[in-house]
Amino acid sequence: MDALVTNRGPLSRVLNLASNKSIGQGCAVKRIPIPTISAHQILVKVHAVALNPIDFISIDILAPRGSIIGCDYAGSVAPVGERALGQWKVGDRVAGFVYGGLYKDRGSFCRYLKVDADLAWRVPAGLSDGEAASYGVSAATAMLALTVYLGLPSLYEPPASASPNMLKDRSEGGGAILIYAGSTTVGLFAIQLARKIGYTVVTTASPHSFELVKQYGADSVFDYHSPTAAQDIIRSFPCITQALDCISKGPSTEFCARVMARNGGKVVTLLDQGKSKVEGVTYEYLVCFTMFGEKFAWFPPVGPAFPVVASRREALAGFYANLPSLVGYVKPPPLLVLGTGFEKILEGLDELRAGKVSGRKLIVKLE
Template sequence: MPSTDVLHEYTVPLTMRAIVLPEPNEQINLADVELPVPECADNELLIKVEYVGLNPVDGQFAKSGFCKWQYPHILGLDAVGVVVKASKGIFPNVGERVMWHASVGDQGVLSEYTKVPNYAVSVLPAGLNPAVAAILPCAGMAALISLDKLSISEGDTILIEGGAGAVGQFAIQYAKQRGADVFATASKRNHKLVKQLGADMVFDYNDKKLCEKIRRELGPQGFDAVIDTIGGESTARNIELMRFCGKIACLNPLPCFDQELMYRRAPNISVVSLGGAWLANSLCAQQRLSFMGNLLLEGACNGDIKTPTLTAVEFNAQAVSDALNKQLAGGFTGKQVVHVAP
């Protein structure tokens, strides 16, 4: 019988199940392992993980690796769980259910237990499904940061690329709440969904006459702002569709820009990086993750924000590998959630 530590009403084992990436690989081959339960510093919470929300970035890094990782590496960034250990006087208290976006540079959250600084979590409101809360951080926070960087306000025109993706779904709704006129791109089969979320106009991103059709609806002035969730060649195209000195928030690596385009459009380019809050060791930025988490939880709880459709994923290496590969294959509009523990 393994020895245990008794903490309040919780019994915490010495070891835990986890899903790890043995090394980066194109197939996203993962492994089920047994690891020690992490030790916490004074300002850290020990959390029993309940749900983990999967994101495309999880699959991308599983293939390419990340410069800060040592292997084997526990995957996963978005989670909900219950605090089972906290130093005296630290909030949230033991027994609280919390949501957070974890540091990309540290071990992830696809494990039965994990640790996180207390100032980076958000406490779930009563009545909110914890599985729903687990899908909010990465996509929801990226959407909120993008809109803040663009300073979206009433009457602005904004183009949201990938409107049916999770970031796009949140961005459309929050942009409408701020009074913007929202244009979005999506595959034709997802136009109904994107319009139901509040987009004023939706365009098929596979349409060879996309720019021509956008200009016909928008007029000659160009967009005030763009949220570019796609990257690559579409980034330059989107800048072409913006007004002079318009703003663009980019969620993927920037391409090499044609200097004539830069000179003619003089765009204000912002890079959106949730992981930067951790990698820059910015306490203020990490606390802001908590504030945004509170906003997302409130919106989901009171129905102001519609969340993407959930798909349950089993807590084992093969199921998570299959789920991540499915996300990267494209065309997936919902969110996948791993049920780690009841």
């Protein structure tokens, strides 16, 4: 089958890391074998993929030579492993995300991918392939951050029974969560999920994204460029103790910590931000690929290693099992369908790399 496969050696990846550049072409379309599935996996014929910043970060820096790139997908079930036969049948519509950028036989920018049968979700009628593909890395990351890292109540129960404390706090001006960079696609999912759980959502965005984040359910939005934004949030929402920093760049995480300086709290970050300098505030770094229940490492043996944490895999399986009934509350981000074929994926990744994408999920069709 055709697949987008990386071709960088370690030196080129380290150079890119050091220079914050993407030197040369880091991947190409190659003919590789169709993956073989185990008893608990399904093979998926890929119809559409969604693009994420991690895709170009993998190509430029993280992925060993020969890895298939791409995480988010939607498609149809091809062969089903014998232990997954009760769950799936050939032709079912399916979507999800895989760890693209590490393995020679796993990734979504290809014709066929393999995935554990319980880590994919059944696409309901009425949702296009592009829409379905957009519930991958971004949606799962938002879910993991809120329900596991920040310990918000269950997504799958009505808010009233979820947490009496939360509802009490809300009447005292609390019950609010800060979603920093709400117009990222992680942010748009986080806003909706936090609202579904019953939280008041405070977010930051550029003024051109204010309407967008409100459409997705933000209760209050502040311009992160404003020098008074953190103080303005504290004045209106003095009890915030939980934040998800959906960008984790520049001053963003420190901004979240300042908002929580009075009461202390926790900020979940999507890039490693080290330790907080604000007393009582902790940072916790989330890596979405830990949801697959397999250990892995970046730049071994010197880089970080990620052990198996079973609860994260369970969270993803639970999310995808429940997602068909959640899509009424949690809509896809605005989509921009770039066209069909691997060349369109490369064009889209260049747009993401250049920081030109705002408030949109880029989609490419492969069928």
